[in-house]
Amino acid sequence: MLSVKVPAGVDTGTRLKLTGEGEPGERGGPPGDLYVVVHVQEHPIFIREDTEVICEVPISFTQAALGAQIEVPTLDGKVRMKIPSGTQSGKVFRLKGKGIPSLNGYQRGDQHVRITVEVPEKLTRKQRELLEQFAAISGEDAHPQSKSFFDKVREMFGAEEAGQEEDVA
Numbered sequence: 106m107l108s109v110k111v112p113a114g115v116d117t118g119t120r121l122k123l124t125g126e127g128e129p130g131e132r133g134g135p136p137g138d139l140y141v142v143v144h145v146q147e148h149p150i151f152i153r154e155d156t157e158v159i160c161e162v163p164i165s166f167t168q169a170a171l172g173a174q175i176e177v178p179t180l181d182g183k184v185r186m187k188i189p190s191g192t193q194s195g196k197v198f199r200l201k202g203k204g205i206p207s208l209n210g211y212q213r214g215d216q217h218v219r220i221t222v223e224v225p226e227k228l229t230r231k232q233r234e235l236l237e238q239f240a241a242i243s244g245e246d247a248h249p250q251s252k253s254f255f256d257k258v259r260e261m262f263g264a265e266e267a268g269q270e271e272d273v274a
Contacts (some may be wrong), residue, residue: 156214194222
């Protein structure tokens, strides 16, 4: 049995050289070296990209709209993170220095937190009523991304409406 000290920051494919731990040399010569190839198991929450770590965190519709303080898992434990009001699904926040240590030990990567806004699948009658009221008083100002998208669509198809149709293959 042989114990191997694996340094922080290794990744899949890293070769560790154990001097003198290999097969004995020919004709009584000294033992050779043993190389251990590391395979890092995938994590259920974190995705690794070199020294960077990515984590997807679900938040509620109300947390995204109103803003909130949430707990986010990191490699070192949980940290509190501020979600600003109006946060959109897919927004990525950076937690500096919360990633993987580099193999040389001088720096540490960052953690990127990707926000996923969860929309309720079932609403009570009261929730539906309140959301309908919200929609009625909000108008188009409540949906800046979709407004921008549809403006681009109108602009794109504006040429066709003016009689300048293009052939689509």
